[in-house]
Amino acid sequence: xxxxxxxxxxxxxxxxxxxxxxxxxxxxxxxxxxxxxxxxxxxxxxxxxxxxxxxxxxxxxxxxxxxxxxxxxxxxxxxxxxxxxxxxxxxxxxxxxxxxxxxxxxxxxxxxxxxxxxxxxxxxxxxxxxxxxxxxxxxxxxxxxxxxxxxxxxxxxxxxxxxxxxxxxxxxxxxxxxxxxxxxxxxxxxxxxx
Amino acid sequence: xxxxxxxxxxxxxxxxxxxxxxxxxxxxxxxxxxxxxxxxxxxxxxxxxxxxxxxxxxxxxxxxxxxxxxxxxxxxxxxxxxxxxxxxxxxxxxxxxxxxxxxxxxxxxxxxxxxxxxxxxxxxxxxxxxxxxxxxxxxxxxxxxxxxxxxxxxxxxxxxxxxxxxxxxxxxxxxxxxxxxxxxxxxxxxxxxxxxxxxxxxxxxxxxxxxxxxxxxxxxxxxxxxxxxxxxxxxxxxxxxxxxxxxxxxxxxxxxxxxxxxxxxxxxxxxxxxxxxxxxxxxxxxxxxxxxxxxxxxxxxxxxxxxxxxxxxxxxxxxxxxxxxxxxxxxxxxxxxxxxxxxxxxxxxxxxxxxxxxxxxxxxxxxxxxxxxxxxxxxxxxxxxxxxxxxxxxxxxxxxxxxxxxxxxxxxxxxxxxxxxxxxxxxxxxxxxxxxxxxxxxxxxxxxxxxxxxxxxxxxxxxxxxxxxxxxxxxxxxxxxxxxxxxxxxxxxxxxxxxxxxxxxxxxxxxxxxxxxxxxxxxxxxxxxxxxxxxxxxxxxxxxxxxxxxxxxxxxxxxxxxxxxxxxxxxxxxxxxxxxxxxxxxxxxxxxxxxxxxxxxxxxxxxxxxxxxxxxxxxxxxxxxxxxxxxxxxxx
Numbered sequence: 001x002x003x004x005x006x007x008x009x010x011x012x013x014x015x016x017x018x019x020x021x022x023x024x025x026x027x028x029x030x031x032x033x034x035x036x037x038x039x040x041x042x043x044x045x046x047x048x049x050x051x052x053x054x055x056x057x058x059x060x061x062x063x064x065x066x067x068x069x070x071x072x073x074x075x076x077x078x079x080x081x082x083x084x085x086x087x088x089x090x091x092x093x094x095x096x097x098x099x100x101x102x103x104x105x106x107x108x109x110x111x112x113x114x115x116x117x118x119x120x121x122x123x124x125x126x127x128x129x130x131x132x133x134x135x136x137x138x139x140x141x142x143x144x145x146x147x148x149x150x151x152x153x154x155x156x157x158x159x160x161x162x163x164x165x166x167x168x169x170x171x172x173x174x175x176x177x178x179x180x181x182x183x184x185x186x187x188x189x190x191x192x193x194x
Numbered sequence: 195x196x197x198x199x200x201x202x203x204x205x206x207x208x209x210x211x212x213x214x215x216x217x218x219x220x221x222x223x224x225x226x227x228x229x230x231x232x233x234x235x236x237x238x239x240x241x242x243x244x245x246x247x248x249x250x251x252x253x254x255x256x257x258x259x260x261x262x263x264x265x266x267x268x269x270x271x272x273x274x275x276x277x278x279x280x281x282x283x284x285x286x287x288x289x290x291x292x293x294x295x296x297x298x299x300x301x302x303x304x305x306x307x308x309x310x311x312x313x314x315x316x317x318x319x320x321x322x323x324x325x326x327x328x329x330x331x332x333x334x335x336x337x338x339x340x341x342x343x344x345x346x347x348x349x350x351x352x353x354x355x356x357x358x359x360x361x362x363x364x365x366x367x368x369x370x371x372x373x374x375x376x377x378x379x380x381x382x383x384x385x386x387x388x389x390x391x392x393x394x395x396x397x398x399x400x401x402x403x404x405x406x407x408x409x410x411x412x413x414x415x416x417x418x419x420x421x422x423x424x425x426x427x428x429x430x431x432x433x434x435x436x437x438x439x440x441x442x443x444x445x446x447x448x449x450x451x452x453x454x455x456x457x458x459x460x461x462x463x464x465x466x467x468x469x470x471x472x473x474x475x476x477x478x479x480x481x482x483x484x485x486x487x488x489x490x491x492x493x494x495x496x497x498x499x500x501x502x503x504x505x506x507x508x509x510x511x512x513x514x515x516x517x518x519x520x521x522x523x524x525x526x527x528x529x530x531x532x533x534x535x536x537x538x539x540x541x542x543x544x545x546x547x548x549x550x551x552x553x554x555x556x557x558x559x560x561x562x563x564x565x566x567x568x569x570x571x572x573x574x575x576x577x578x579x580x581x582x583x584x585x586x587x588x589x590x591x592x593x594x595x596x597x598x599x600x601x602x603x604x605x606x607x608x609x610x611x612x613x614x615x616x617x618x619x620x621x622x623x624x625x626x627x628x629x630x631x632x633x634x635x636x637x638x639x640x641x642x643x644x645x646x647x648x649x650x651x652x653x654x655x656x657x658x659x660x661x662x663x664x665x666x667x668x669x670x671x672x673x674x675x676x677x678x679x680x681x682x683x684x685x686x687x688x689x690x691x692x693x694x695x696x697x698x699x700x701x702x703x704x705x706x707x708x709x710x711x712x713x714x715x716x717x718x719x720x721x722x723x724x725x726x727x728x729x730x731x732x733x734x735x736x737x738x739x740x741x742x743x744x745x746x747x748x749x750x751x752x753x754x755x756x757x758x759x760x761x762x763x764x765x766x767x768x769x770x771x772x773x774x775x776x777x778x779x780x781x782x783x784x785x786x787x788x789x790x791x792x793x794x795x796x797x798x799x800x801x802x803x804x805x806x807x808x809x810x811x812x813x814x815x816x817x818x819x820x821x822x823x824x825x826x827x828x829x830x
Contacts, residue, residue, distance in 0.1 A: 011748055011749075011811045012746075012749065012811040013746055014745075014746065014749070015811075015813070015814075016813075036746075038746065038747070038748035039746055039747045039748065040747070041748075042746075042747040042748040042749075042750065042751035042752075043751055109813070109816055109820055151820075153813070153816065153817040153820035153821060154820060154821065
């Protein structure tokens with residue numbers, strides 16, 4: 001059984017429909033540590049040793065967050081800046097995260113179609129995630145394709161429910177080792193067909 | 195007593211108390227003096243509303259003393275009592291023997307026979323528990339060292355009454371059998387052989403301790419279940435009366451017995467209820483006791499030889515006071531506290547009246563002398579409140595000033611960037627935060643004990659008054675960058691801001707304000723940064739409260755920050771309004787506007803006029819837009 005750490009970041013959870021539903025779907029799963037960063041560090045004062053210990057204790061790191069300005073909410077960036085220390089996460093002797101898996105679970109306002117060179121957002125999700133992907137690579141981690149909930153303002157409750165169900169299913173399979181990296185790496189996203 | 199005359203009596207006593215005590219309090223004299231004056235006024239020598247029965251009333255009202263000791267016992271946990279054993283035996287013993295000896299010597303010098311002098315000395319060594327404790331408690335001084343020591347001495351005196359009652363007949367010049375009639379100490383056990391007496395005494399004490407521990411609590415629990423409040427009061431009274439009777443029966447002091455019962459019950463869950471139930475009885479009975487004392491002063495005797503009586507009173511109070519003062523000083527009390535104790539205990543006590551009558555009937559003192567001394571003791575009780583008043587109004591402030599007149603410390607030259615004035619619970623934290631971050635500060639404080647204490651802990655601070663310009667100079671104000679004003683004296687802190695602004699304009703002033711109005715004054719004087727001392731922790735608490743009510747930590751944190759920014763900003767503009775229209779409605783209106791604006795700021799509805807910064811996380815507008823048009827923004 002693999003241990004999964006969900007690094008959750010939403011600054012205003014009470015007013016979020018999508019992220020709350022997704023979070024509720026996996027929050028209490030066995031083998032999953034759900035870690036709400038804004039709740040843990042309301043003042044952005046991140047406890048680095050504690051975070052590093054958490055990372056060391058888990059095999060799969062999942063960043064769950066809304067897609068803000070083509071990136072993560074601020075606290076996740078702060079977290080990266082402080083926790084992924086040189087000599088620990090990368091560089092000489094920095095092997096703490098080697099061979100762990102890294103993955104993003106995100107929601108975007110725009111539809112899937114807008115994320116292409118002809119669309120309004122001009123780049124694909126994978127292109128936009130390049131800095132994060134490279135961060136994972138530098139730390140020796142395997143960067144899995146993201147799970148993306150698009151059109152977050154428009155999807156129906158039913159669709160949202162389905163997304164949440166699939167998210168939970170995906171974590172179950174990852175946890176129980178039913179998916180290998182090879183199964184996953186080819187895909188653009190891990191969104192299953194609705 | 196017939197019911198009618200009883201009611202009439204009660205009416206007179208109560209009326210006298212109700213009229214005179216508030217007046218006395220108003221004049222700053224304390225309630226004890228008020229009661230005494232009331233008693234003197236209605237007594238046989240002034241208006242004559244009450245006559246000879248004053249003595250009977252006094253015996254009845256002595257029960258107030260008994261009840262007071264029960265309540266005192268309730269306040270004293272056995273642990274505390276054990277801690278007091280040193281002062282009780284040491285200070286109490288020294289006081290009783292010392293005073294006895296000094297007054298006996300004085301009597302002997304006045305040509306009284308030796309035995310009479312010794313008897314009078316020992317009796318006058320007693321102080322009034324009722325007056326001393328009541329006065330000290332009224333002024334909130336019971337918890338001070340002086341209060342605790344006074345209590346210890348009074349406790350010893352209560353204990354000493356028992357052997358005194360035994361000793362007095364021995365001082366008799368002719369063999370007479372003492373009458374056994376008084377509340378303190380003579381019961382049927384008197385006629386038993388010594389070993390049986392001892393056994394009985396021991397048994398009674400054991401009964402109180404054991405009963406208090408194992409019997410009384412279940413009884414109170416049972417009574418409490420009836421939910422009848424008056425039953426609880428009745429049980430409490432029954433307990434005190436029963437204990438008093440038991441003690442008298444075996445020949446011990448009733449006051450002492452109930453005190454012991456109080457101590458035993460001090461740790462029970464009914465402590466506070468017992469206290470609040472008995473408190474009014476104690477207060478009233480003590481009041482009546484004081485009135486009776488006032489009424490029993492033989493003014494005819496006093497009038498016939500006023501000079502001599504006054505001299506005796508002055509002599510006794512002075513001698514007692516000197517002995518008390520020396521005892522206190524030798525026990526390590528500081529000068530003001532020693533003086534306070536000397537003032538508080540310098541009167542003769544209520545036990546004196548009992549002991550005088552025993553001594554008189556036993557032949558140890560001639561009747562005329564006993565009468566005179568009784569008047570002296572009663573009048574000396576009226577002196578105590580006056581002495582305490584003098585102490586409080588005249589001596590204490592002067593002594594405090596003298597304490598403050600400690601030379602300011604010499605401050606070696608430094609170039610510390612920070613100067614901190616005041617190193618109590620506020621400045622201290624600021625200083626430590628700076629220190630652990632490697633920033634040295636020069637600290638001035640005016641509390642000499644605090645300075646000495648912190649110095650012993652290895653901190654560098656100097657005794658001195660930051661409102662003195664020369665001290666600011668020698669503390670390096672000219673070279674420093676920041677001036678942190680953390681003293682709690684509001685007036686003085688404003689004065690210091692003025693001085694610093696004027697003399698050291700380069701200093702940035704960070705000031706601690708006690709509250710909003712104080713902050714306004716600081717704004718006006720140009721302090722650069724102002725911190726209301728409770729704002730930070732209030733907001734911390736509020737944040738936690740929001741969080742416990744289910745608001746996410748980050749939002750709660752932001753709400754507090756938003757509140758703070760708004761409130762701090764509004765201090766400055768409100769300060770202007772405050773000074774321009776202090777008396778008018780403008781300030782109130784402006785304050786109302788501010789509150790309304792703050793509410794608006796926090797309102798979550800979409801019509802918020804002033805959008806706070808973190809509304810960007812709110813996706814309502816995006817959602818509406820997306821539902822209306824096509825995708826236009828990247829944020830989800």
